[in-house]
Amino acid sequence: MSSALNAMKIRRKKNVKKGIQFCVMVCGASGTGRTTFVNTLCGKQVLEGKDADDPEHAHEEEGVRIKPATVELELDEEGTRISLTIVDTPGFGDQIDNEARHIVGYLERQYDDILAEESRIKRNPRFRDNRVHVLLYFITPTGHGLRELDIELMKRLSPRVNVIPVIGKADSLTPAELAESKKLIMEDIEHYRIPVYNFPYDVEEDDEDTVEENAELRGLMPFAICALASTPWGVVEVENPRHSDFLAIRSALLHSHLADLKEITHDFLYENYRTEKLSKSVDGATPGGDSSMNPEDLASQSVRLKEEQLRREEEKLREIELKVQREIAEKRQELLARESQLREIEARMAREASQSNVSEAPGGEA
Ligand SMILES: Nc1nc2c(ncn2[C@@H]2O[C@H](COP(=O)(O)OP(=O)(O)OP(=O)(O)O)[C@@H](O)[C@H]2O)c(=O)[nH]1
Ligand SMILES: [Mg+2]
Structure with a gap:
Protein backbone atom coordinates (compact mmCIF):
# COMPACT_ATOMS: atom_id res chain seq x y z
CA MET A 1 0.00 0.00 0.00
CA THR A 286 -29.58 13.02 -40.23
CA PRO A 287 -29.43 12.97 -44.02
CA GLY A 288 -30.03 16.40 -45.46
CA GLY A 289 -29.09 18.03 -42.16
CA ASP A 290 -28.28 21.71 -42.18
CA SER A 291 -24.54 22.25 -41.97
CA SER A 292 -24.82 25.98 -41.27
CA MET A 293 -25.78 25.65 -37.61
CA ASN A 294 -25.55 28.46 -35.12
CA PRO A 295 -23.24 28.10 -32.10
CA GLU A 296 -26.10 27.44 -29.69
CA ASP A 297 -27.33 24.52 -31.75
CA LEU A 298 -23.80 23.25 -31.92
CA ALA A 299 -23.39 23.46 -28.16
CA SER A 300 -26.58 21.48 -27.58
CA GLN A 301 -25.49 19.06 -30.29
CA SER A 302 -22.30 18.49 -28.42
CA VAL A 303 -24.19 17.90 -25.15
CA ARG A 304 -26.51 15.53 -26.96
CA LEU A 305 -23.63 13.61 -28.44
CA LYS A 306 -22.09 13.25 -24.99
CA GLU A 307 -25.39 12.08 -23.51
CA GLU A 308 -25.73 9.59 -26.29
CA GLN A 309 -22.31 8.24 -25.59
CA LEU A 310 -23.11 7.96 -21.87
CA ARG A 311 -26.26 6.05 -22.71
CA ARG A 312 -24.36 3.72 -24.99
CA GLU A 313 -21.80 3.02 -22.28
CA GLU A 314 -24.57 2.35 -19.75
CA GLU A 315 -26.20 -0.04 -22.17
CA LYS A 316 -22.94 -1.82 -22.64
CA LEU A 317 -22.53 -2.20 -18.87
CA ARG A 318 -26.07 -3.56 -18.57
CA GLU A 319 -25.34 -6.07 -21.32
CA ILE A 320 -22.25 -7.23 -19.48
CA GLU A 321 -24.24 -7.61 -16.27
CA LEU A 322 -26.90 -9.71 -18.04
CA LYS A 323 -24.25 -11.84 -19.66
CA VAL A 324 -22.60 -12.54 -16.32
CA GLN A 325 -25.98 -13.41 -14.77
CA ARG A 326 -26.71 -15.75 -17.65
CA GLU A 327 -23.38 -17.45 -17.22
CA ILE A 328 -23.94 -17.92 -13.49
CA ALA A 329 -27.35 -19.47 -14.17
CA GLU A 330 -25.85 -21.83 -16.74
CA LYS A 331 -23.11 -22.89 -14.33
CA ARG A 332 -25.70 -23.53 -11.63
CA GLN A 333 -27.70 -25.71 -14.04
CA GLU A 334 -24.56 -27.65 -14.89
CA LEU A 335 -23.77 -28.13 -11.25
CA LEU A 336 -27.28 -29.41 -10.53
CA ALA A 337 -27.03 -31.82 -13.46
CA ARG A 338 -23.69 -33.10 -12.18
CA GLU A 339 -25.12 -33.55 -8.68
CA SER A 340 -28.03 -35.62 -9.93
CA GLN A 341 -25.66 -37.70 -12.08
CA LEU A 342 -23.55 -38.31 -9.01
CA ARG A 343 -26.60 -39.30 -7.01
CA GLU A 344 -27.61 -41.76 -9.72
CA ILE A 345 -24.17 -43.32 -9.74
CA GLU A 346 -24.25 -43.64 -5.94
CA ALA A 347 -27.67 -45.24 -6.08
CA ARG A 348 -26.56 -47.66 -8.78
CA MET A 349 -23.46 -48.61 -6.82
CA ALA A 350 -25.60 -49.19 -3.73
CA ARG A 351 -27.97 -51.38 -5.75
CA GLU A 352 -25.16 -53.38 -7.26
CA ALA A 353 -23.54 -53.84 -3.88
CA SER A 354 -26.74 -55.14 -2.34
CA GLN A 355 -27.37 -57.48 -5.32
CA SER A 356 -23.95 -59.04 -5.06
CA ASN A 357 -24.49 -59.42 -1.28
CA VAL A 358 -27.65 -61.34 -2.01
CA SER A 359 -26.09 -63.61 -4.62
CA GLU A 360 -23.05 -64.29 -2.41
CA ALA A 361 -25.12 -65.30 0.61
CA PRO A 362 -24.73 -69.15 0.96
CA GLY A 363 -27.91 -71.01 0.58
CA GLY A 364 -29.88 -67.89 0.07
CA GLU A 365 -32.90 -67.22 2.25
CA ALA A 366 -33.95 -70.72 2.89
N1 LIG B 1 24.93 26.54 -45.53
C1 LIG B 1 24.15 25.88 -44.69
N2 LIG B 1 24.04 24.56 -44.81
C2 LIG B 1 23.22 23.92 -43.96
C3 LIG B 1 22.47 24.61 -42.97
N3 LIG B 1 21.73 23.70 -42.29
C4 LIG B 1 22.01 22.52 -42.84
N4 LIG B 1 22.89 22.62 -43.84
C5 LIG B 1 23.44 21.54 -44.66
O1 LIG B 1 22.43 21.14 -45.60
C6 LIG B 1 22.36 19.73 -45.74
C7 LIG B 1 20.98 19.23 -45.36
O2 LIG B 1 20.75 19.55 -44.00
P1 LIG B 1 19.70 18.76 -43.12
O3 LIG B 1 19.64 19.44 -41.82
O4 LIG B 1 19.98 17.33 -43.15
O5 LIG B 1 18.39 19.07 -43.97
P2 LIG B 1 16.97 18.35 -43.85
O6 LIG B 1 15.96 19.36 -44.24
O7 LIG B 1 16.81 17.72 -42.54
O8 LIG B 1 17.11 17.27 -45.00
P3 LIG B 1 16.28 15.89 -45.22
O9 LIG B 1 15.92 15.37 -43.87
O10 LIG B 1 17.24 15.05 -45.93
O11 LIG B 1 15.11 16.26 -46.04
C8 LIG B 1 23.46 19.18 -44.84
O12 LIG B 1 24.60 18.95 -45.63
C9 LIG B 1 23.73 20.30 -43.84
O13 LIG B 1 25.06 20.30 -43.42
C10 LIG B 1 22.62 26.02 -42.87
O14 LIG B 1 22.01 26.69 -42.06
N5 LIG B 1 23.46 26.60 -43.76
MG1 LIG C 1 16.31 15.75 -41.99
Whole structure:
Protein backbone atom coordinates (compact mmCIF):
# COMPACT_ATOMS: atom_id res chain seq x y z
CA MET A 1 0.00 0.00 0.00
CA SER A 2 2.63 2.52 1.07
CA SER A 3 4.79 1.65 -1.92
CA ALA A 4 1.90 2.53 -4.21
CA LEU A 5 1.58 5.83 -2.40
CA ASN A 6 5.27 6.45 -2.84
CA ALA A 7 5.07 5.69 -6.51
CA MET A 8 2.27 8.20 -6.79
CA LYS A 9 4.32 10.86 -5.03
CA ILE A 10 7.29 10.22 -7.27
CA ARG A 11 5.13 10.43 -10.32
CA ARG A 12 3.70 13.74 -9.15
CA LYS A 13 7.19 15.11 -8.53
CA LYS A 14 8.20 14.04 -12.00
CA ASN A 15 5.23 15.89 -13.46
CA VAL A 16 6.17 19.08 -11.68
CA LYS A 17 9.72 18.69 -12.87
CA LYS A 18 8.56 18.07 -16.41
CA GLY A 19 6.94 21.49 -16.40
CA ILE A 20 5.97 23.01 -19.70
CA GLN A 21 5.01 20.91 -22.68
CA PHE A 22 5.42 22.22 -26.19
CA CYS A 23 5.32 20.66 -29.62
CA VAL A 24 7.01 21.97 -32.76
CA MET A 25 6.64 20.47 -36.22
CA VAL A 26 9.17 21.10 -38.97
CA CYS A 27 8.20 20.79 -42.58
CA GLY A 28 9.78 21.67 -45.90
CA ALA A 29 11.45 20.43 -49.04
CA SER A 30 14.21 17.89 -48.73
CA GLY A 31 17.58 19.28 -47.66
CA THR A 32 16.35 22.68 -46.44
CA GLY A 33 18.15 22.21 -43.11
CA ARG A 34 15.31 21.03 -40.86
CA THR A 35 17.35 18.42 -39.02
CA THR A 36 20.27 20.76 -38.49
CA PHE A 37 17.97 23.48 -37.17
CA VAL A 38 16.25 21.17 -34.70
CA ASN A 39 19.53 19.89 -33.33
CA THR A 40 20.90 23.42 -32.96
CA LEU A 41 17.67 24.59 -31.30
CA CYS A 42 17.88 21.81 -28.75
CA GLY A 43 21.63 21.96 -28.33
CA LYS A 44 21.86 18.24 -28.86
CA GLN A 45 21.25 15.64 -31.48
CA VAL A 46 17.51 15.03 -31.33
CA LEU A 47 17.00 14.05 -34.94
CA GLU A 48 19.28 11.74 -36.81
CA GLY A 49 20.60 12.58 -40.22
CA LYS A 50 19.20 11.22 -43.43
CA ASP A 51 17.89 7.67 -43.65
CA ALA A 52 18.28 6.93 -39.96
CA ASP A 53 14.97 5.50 -38.89
CA ASP A 54 13.49 5.01 -35.50
CA PRO A 55 11.10 2.12 -36.04
CA GLU A 56 9.51 2.54 -32.63
CA HIS A 57 8.09 5.97 -33.38
CA ALA A 58 7.74 5.82 -37.11
CA HIS A 59 4.22 6.04 -38.47
CA GLU A 60 4.66 4.32 -41.77
CA GLU A 61 2.23 5.91 -44.15
CA GLU A 62 2.67 5.38 -47.84
CA GLY A 63 6.26 6.47 -47.78
CA VAL A 64 5.83 9.53 -45.59
CA ARG A 65 7.22 9.00 -42.14
CA ILE A 66 6.14 11.36 -39.39
CA LYS A 67 8.28 10.96 -36.32
CA PRO A 68 7.77 12.68 -32.99
CA ALA A 69 10.78 12.88 -30.66
CA THR A 70 10.64 14.36 -27.17
CA VAL A 71 13.52 16.04 -25.33
CA GLU A 72 13.74 17.63 -21.92
CA LEU A 73 15.47 20.99 -22.06
CA GLU A 74 16.59 23.28 -19.29
CA LEU A 75 15.76 26.78 -20.45
CA ASP A 76 17.52 28.97 -17.92
CA GLU A 77 19.61 29.08 -14.76
CA GLU A 78 16.48 28.93 -12.58
CA GLY A 79 15.92 25.44 -13.86
CA THR A 80 12.79 26.11 -15.93
CA ARG A 81 12.30 22.92 -17.84
CA ILE A 82 10.45 22.25 -21.01
CA SER A 83 9.39 18.97 -22.46
CA LEU A 84 9.81 19.73 -26.13
CA THR A 85 8.38 17.43 -28.76
CA ILE A 86 9.76 17.75 -32.24
CA VAL A 87 7.76 16.32 -35.10
CA ASP A 88 9.80 15.93 -38.24
CA THR A 89 8.04 15.48 -41.54
CA PRO A 90 10.61 14.07 -43.92
CA GLY A 91 11.51 16.37 -46.77
CA PHE A 92 9.00 16.34 -49.57
CA GLY A 93 9.57 16.18 -53.27
CA ASP A 94 6.83 16.96 -55.75
CA GLN A 95 3.95 14.80 -54.53
CA ILE A 96 2.46 17.72 -52.70
CA ASP A 97 -1.08 16.40 -52.54
CA ASN A 98 0.06 13.22 -50.82
CA GLU A 99 2.37 15.03 -48.44
CA ALA A 100 -0.30 17.56 -47.50
CA ARG A 101 -2.82 14.83 -46.78
CA HIS A 102 -0.41 12.93 -44.55
CA ILE A 103 0.65 15.95 -42.55
CA VAL A 104 -2.91 17.25 -42.15
CA GLY A 105 -3.91 13.69 -41.23
CA TYR A 106 -1.30 13.62 -38.48
CA LEU A 107 -2.42 17.00 -37.10
CA GLU A 108 -6.06 15.94 -37.10
CA ARG A 109 -5.36 12.63 -35.43
CA GLN A 110 -3.89 14.47 -32.45
CA TYR A 111 -7.10 16.53 -32.29
CA ASP A 112 -9.21 13.38 -32.55
CA ASP A 113 -7.36 11.90 -29.58
CA ILE A 114 -8.21 14.93 -27.44
CA LEU A 115 -11.80 14.88 -28.63
CA ALA A 116 -12.15 11.23 -27.65
CA GLU A 117 -10.47 11.81 -24.30
CA GLU A 118 -12.72 14.77 -23.51
CA SER A 119 -15.85 12.71 -23.97
CA ARG A 120 -14.67 9.70 -21.97
CA ILE A 121 -16.50 9.10 -18.69
CA LYS A 122 -13.37 8.07 -16.89
CA ARG A 123 -10.35 10.03 -17.97
CA ASN A 124 -7.09 8.30 -18.63
CA PRO A 125 -4.55 9.79 -16.20
CA ARG A 126 -1.74 8.87 -18.55
CA PHE A 127 -3.26 10.58 -21.54
CA ARG A 128 -0.74 12.68 -23.41
CA ASP A 129 -1.76 15.72 -25.40
CA ASN A 130 0.23 15.49 -28.62
CA ARG A 131 -1.26 18.43 -30.45
CA VAL A 132 1.23 20.38 -32.53
CA HIS A 133 1.48 24.00 -31.38
CA VAL A 134 3.52 25.43 -34.19
CA LEU A 135 4.80 24.40 -37.59
CA LEU A 136 7.99 25.90 -39.00
CA TYR A 137 7.65 25.86 -42.73
CA PHE A 138 11.10 25.75 -44.34
CA ILE A 139 11.25 27.65 -47.60
CA THR A 140 14.05 26.78 -50.03
CA PRO A 141 16.52 29.67 -50.34
CA THR A 142 15.91 30.49 -54.00
CA GLY A 143 16.15 34.25 -53.61
CA HIS A 144 12.63 34.54 -55.04
CA GLY A 145 9.17 34.42 -53.54
CA LEU A 146 7.14 31.30 -52.75
CA ARG A 147 6.94 28.38 -55.10
CA GLU A 148 3.53 27.05 -56.07
CA LEU A 149 3.96 23.99 -53.90
CA ASP A 150 4.78 26.16 -50.87
CA ILE A 151 1.60 28.15 -51.40
CA GLU A 152 -0.48 24.99 -51.75
CA LEU A 153 1.00 23.27 -48.70
CA MET A 154 0.89 26.29 -46.41
CA LYS A 155 -2.71 26.94 -47.41
CA ARG A 156 -3.71 23.42 -46.52
CA LEU A 157 -1.81 23.27 -43.25
CA SER A 158 -2.66 26.67 -41.78
CA PRO A 159 -6.28 25.85 -40.82
CA ARG A 160 -4.93 23.12 -38.51
CA VAL A 161 -1.73 24.55 -37.07
CA ASN A 162 0.08 27.84 -36.43
CA VAL A 163 2.37 28.17 -39.44
CA ILE A 164 5.55 30.26 -39.19
CA PRO A 165 7.45 30.62 -42.47
CA VAL A 166 11.25 30.45 -42.32
CA ILE A 167 13.94 30.47 -45.01
CA GLY A 168 16.25 27.51 -44.54
CA LYS A 169 20.00 27.75 -45.11
CA ALA A 170 19.60 31.51 -45.44
CA ASP A 171 23.37 31.98 -45.48
CA SER A 172 23.41 30.70 -49.03
CA LEU A 173 21.89 34.06 -50.02
CA THR A 174 23.69 37.41 -49.92
CA PRO A 175 22.18 39.95 -47.48
CA ALA A 176 20.62 41.82 -50.41
CA GLU A 177 19.14 38.63 -51.89
CA LEU A 178 17.81 37.66 -48.48
CA ALA A 179 16.12 41.01 -47.95
CA GLU A 180 14.53 40.88 -51.40
CA SER A 181 13.42 37.28 -50.92
CA LYS A 182 11.81 38.09 -47.55
CA LYS A 183 9.87 40.91 -49.16
CA LEU A 184 8.66 38.76 -52.07
CA ILE A 185 7.62 35.92 -49.77
CA MET A 186 5.57 38.21 -47.53
CA GLU A 187 3.91 39.70 -50.60
CA ASP A 188 2.97 36.21 -51.74
CA ILE A 189 1.62 35.30 -48.31
CA GLU A 190 -0.56 38.38 -48.36
CA HIS A 191 -1.61 37.98 -51.97
CA TYR A 192 -2.66 34.35 -51.53
CA ARG A 193 -4.16 35.12 -48.11
CA ILE A 194 -2.25 32.40 -46.31
CA PRO A 195 -3.22 32.70 -42.64
CA VAL A 196 0.26 32.29 -41.15
CA TYR A 197 0.91 33.03 -37.47
CA ASN A 198 1.82 36.70 -37.63
CA PHE A 199 2.57 37.50 -33.98
CA PRO A 200 -0.84 39.07 -33.47
CA TYR A 201 -1.18 42.19 -31.35
CA ASP A 202 -3.74 44.84 -30.61
CA VAL A 203 -2.48 48.40 -30.34
CA GLU A 204 -5.50 49.34 -28.21
CA GLU A 205 -5.46 46.42 -25.81
CA ASP A 206 -1.89 45.17 -25.50
CA ASP A 207 0.78 46.94 -23.52
CA GLU A 208 3.48 48.91 -25.30
CA ASP A 209 6.21 46.31 -24.86
CA THR A 210 4.10 43.52 -26.31
CA VAL A 211 3.11 45.63 -29.29
CA GLU A 212 6.71 46.57 -29.93
CA GLU A 213 8.03 43.04 -29.53
CA ASN A 214 5.39 41.51 -31.77
CA ALA A 215 5.75 44.17 -34.45
CA GLU A 216 9.48 43.52 -34.47
CA LEU A 217 9.05 39.76 -34.84
CA ARG A 218 6.43 40.25 -37.53
CA GLY A 219 8.93 42.46 -39.34
CA LEU A 220 11.47 39.65 -39.39
CA MET A 221 9.17 37.19 -41.15
CA PRO A 222 10.02 34.91 -42.81
CA PHE A 223 12.79 34.16 -40.35
CA ALA A 224 16.18 33.57 -41.90
CA ILE A 225 17.54 30.34 -40.51
CA CYS A 226 21.19 29.61 -40.49
CA ALA A 227 21.79 26.75 -38.15
CA LEU A 228 25.18 25.65 -39.33
CA ALA A 229 28.25 27.39 -37.95
CA SER A 230 30.48 26.51 -40.84
CA THR A 231 29.32 27.15 -44.41
CA PRO A 232 30.94 27.32 -47.83
CA TRP A 233 31.28 31.08 -47.30
CA GLY A 234 33.18 30.77 -44.07
CA VAL A 235 32.18 30.76 -40.44
CA VAL A 236 28.76 32.15 -39.69
CA GLU A 237 27.79 32.91 -36.15
CA VAL A 238 24.51 31.11 -35.72
CA GLU A 239 23.55 33.33 -32.82
CA ASN A 240 24.66 36.58 -34.36
CA PRO A 241 21.47 38.47 -35.27
CA ARG A 242 23.27 40.07 -38.19
CA HIS A 243 23.73 36.63 -39.71
CA SER A 244 20.46 34.96 -38.92
CA ASP A 245 17.14 35.24 -37.10
CA PHE A 246 17.91 32.06 -35.21
CA LEU A 247 17.95 33.71 -31.77
CA ALA A 248 14.74 35.60 -32.49
CA ILE A 249 12.82 32.50 -33.50
CA ARG A 250 14.24 30.44 -30.65
CA SER A 251 13.26 32.98 -28.03
CA ALA A 252 9.81 33.45 -29.62
CA LEU A 253 9.15 29.70 -29.62
CA LEU A 254 10.58 28.75 -26.25
CA HIS A 255 9.93 31.93 -24.23
CA SER A 256 7.85 34.86 -25.37
CA HIS A 257 5.26 33.23 -27.63
CA LEU A 258 5.01 29.70 -26.32
CA ALA A 259 1.86 30.39 -24.31
CA ASP A 260 0.20 32.33 -27.13
CA LEU A 261 0.86 29.55 -29.64
CA LYS A 262 -0.60 26.98 -27.25
CA GLU A 263 -3.63 29.14 -26.57
CA ILE A 264 -4.38 29.69 -30.25
CA THR A 265 -3.98 25.97 -30.87
CA HIS A 266 -6.50 25.11 -28.18
CA ASP A 267 -8.97 28.00 -28.32
CA PHE A 268 -9.07 28.54 -32.03
CA LEU A 269 -7.60 25.80 -34.23
CA TYR A 270 -8.76 22.84 -32.16
CA GLU A 271 -12.11 24.47 -31.42
CA ASN A 272 -12.72 24.98 -35.14
CA TYR A 273 -11.81 21.39 -35.87
CA ARG A 274 -14.08 20.16 -33.10
CA THR A 275 -17.01 22.20 -34.38
CA GLU A 276 -16.47 20.98 -37.93
CA LYS A 277 -16.19 17.39 -36.79
CA LEU A 278 -19.24 17.42 -34.51
CA SER A 279 -21.47 19.19 -37.01
CA LYS A 280 -20.33 16.75 -39.67
CA SER A 281 -21.17 13.71 -37.55
CA VAL A 282 -24.58 15.19 -36.76
CA ASP A 283 -25.15 15.88 -40.45
CA GLY A 284 -24.14 12.33 -41.20
CA ALA A 285 -26.74 11.02 -38.73
CA THR A 286 -29.58 13.02 -40.23
CA PRO A 287 -29.43 12.97 -44.02
CA GLY A 288 -30.03 16.40 -45.46
CA GLY A 289 -29.09 18.03 -42.16
CA ASP A 290 -28.28 21.71 -42.18
CA SER A 291 -24.54 22.25 -41.97
CA SER A 292 -24.82 25.98 -41.27
CA MET A 293 -25.78 25.65 -37.61
CA ASN A 294 -25.55 28.46 -35.12
CA PRO A 295 -23.24 28.10 -32.10
CA GLU A 296 -26.10 27.44 -29.69
CA ASP A 297 -27.33 24.52 -31.75
CA LEU A 298 -23.80 23.25 -31.92
CA ALA A 299 -23.39 23.46 -28.16
CA SER A 300 -26.58 21.48 -27.58
CA GLN A 301 -25.49 19.06 -30.29
CA SER A 302 -22.30 18.49 -28.42
CA VAL A 303 -24.19 17.90 -25.15
CA ARG A 304 -26.51 15.53 -26.96
CA LEU A 305 -23.63 13.61 -28.44
CA LYS A 306 -22.09 13.25 -24.99
CA GLU A 307 -25.39 12.08 -23.51
CA GLU A 308 -25.73 9.59 -26.29
CA GLN A 309 -22.31 8.24 -25.59
CA LEU A 310 -23.11 7.96 -21.87
CA ARG A 311 -26.26 6.05 -22.71
CA ARG A 312 -24.36 3.72 -24.99
CA GLU A 313 -21.80 3.02 -22.28
CA GLU A 314 -24.57 2.35 -19.75
CA GLU A 315 -26.20 -0.04 -22.17
CA LYS A 316 -22.94 -1.82 -22.64
CA LEU A 317 -22.53 -2.20 -18.87
CA ARG A 318 -26.07 -3.56 -18.57
CA GLU A 319 -25.34 -6.07 -21.32
CA ILE A 320 -22.25 -7.23 -19.48
CA GLU A 321 -24.24 -7.61 -16.27
CA LEU A 322 -26.90 -9.71 -18.04
CA LYS A 323 -24.25 -11.84 -19.66
CA VAL A 324 -22.60 -12.54 -16.32
CA GLN A 325 -25.98 -13.41 -14.77
CA ARG A 326 -26.71 -15.75 -17.65
CA GLU A 327 -23.38 -17.45 -17.22
CA ILE A 328 -23.94 -17.92 -13.49
CA ALA A 329 -27.35 -19.47 -14.17
CA GLU A 330 -25.85 -21.83 -16.74
CA LYS A 331 -23.11 -22.89 -14.33
CA ARG A 332 -25.70 -23.53 -11.63
CA GLN A 333 -27.70 -25.71 -14.04
CA GLU A 334 -24.56 -27.65 -14.89
CA LEU A 335 -23.77 -28.13 -11.25
CA LEU A 336 -27.28 -29.41 -10.53
CA ALA A 337 -27.03 -31.82 -13.46
CA ARG A 338 -23.69 -33.10 -12.18
CA GLU A 339 -25.12 -33.55 -8.68
CA SER A 340 -28.03 -35.62 -9.93
CA GLN A 341 -25.66 -37.70 -12.08
CA LEU A 342 -23.55 -38.31 -9.01
CA ARG A 343 -26.60 -39.30 -7.01
CA GLU A 344 -27.61 -41.76 -9.72
CA ILE A 345 -24.17 -43.32 -9.74
CA GLU A 346 -24.25 -43.64 -5.94
CA ALA A 347 -27.67 -45.24 -6.08
CA ARG A 348 -26.56 -47.66 -8.78
CA MET A 349 -23.46 -48.61 -6.82
CA ALA A 350 -25.60 -49.19 -3.73
CA ARG A 351 -27.97 -51.38 -5.75
CA GLU A 352 -25.16 -53.38 -7.26
CA ALA A 353 -23.54 -53.84 -3.88
CA SER A 354 -26.74 -55.14 -2.34
CA GLN A 355 -27.37 -57.48 -5.32
CA SER A 356 -23.95 -59.04 -5.06
CA ASN A 357 -24.49 -59.42 -1.28
CA VAL A 358 -27.65 -61.34 -2.01
CA SER A 359 -26.09 -63.61 -4.62
CA GLU A 360 -23.05 -64.29 -2.41
CA ALA A 361 -25.12 -65.30 0.61
CA PRO A 362 -24.73 -69.15 0.96
CA GLY A 363 -27.91 -71.01 0.58
CA GLY A 364 -29.88 -67.89 0.07
CA GLU A 365 -32.90 -67.22 2.25
CA ALA A 366 -33.95 -70.72 2.89
N1 LIG B 1 24.93 26.54 -45.53
C1 LIG B 1 24.15 25.88 -44.69
N2 LIG B 1 24.04 24.56 -44.81
C2 LIG B 1 23.22 23.92 -43.96
C3 LIG B 1 22.47 24.61 -42.97
N3 LIG B 1 21.73 23.70 -42.29
C4 LIG B 1 22.01 22.52 -42.84
N4 LIG B 1 22.89 22.62 -43.84
C5 LIG B 1 23.44 21.54 -44.66
O1 LIG B 1 22.43 21.14 -45.60
C6 LIG B 1 22.36 19.73 -45.74
C7 LIG B 1 20.98 19.23 -45.36
O2 LIG B 1 20.75 19.55 -44.00
P1 LIG B 1 19.70 18.76 -43.12
O3 LIG B 1 19.64 19.44 -41.82
O4 LIG B 1 19.98 17.33 -43.15
O5 LIG B 1 18.39 19.07 -43.97
P2 LIG B 1 16.97 18.35 -43.85
O6 LIG B 1 15.96 19.36 -44.24
O7 LIG B 1 16.81 17.72 -42.54
O8 LIG B 1 17.11 17.27 -45.00
P3 LIG B 1 16.28 15.89 -45.22
O9 LIG B 1 15.92 15.37 -43.87
O10 LIG B 1 17.24 15.05 -45.93
O11 LIG B 1 15.11 16.26 -46.04
C8 LIG B 1 23.46 19.18 -44.84
O12 LIG B 1 24.60 18.95 -45.63
C9 LIG B 1 23.73 20.30 -43.84
O13 LIG B 1 25.06 20.30 -43.42
C10 LIG B 1 22.62 26.02 -42.87
O14 LIG B 1 22.01 26.69 -42.06
N5 LIG B 1 23.46 26.60 -43.76
MG1 LIG C 1 16.31 15.75 -41.99
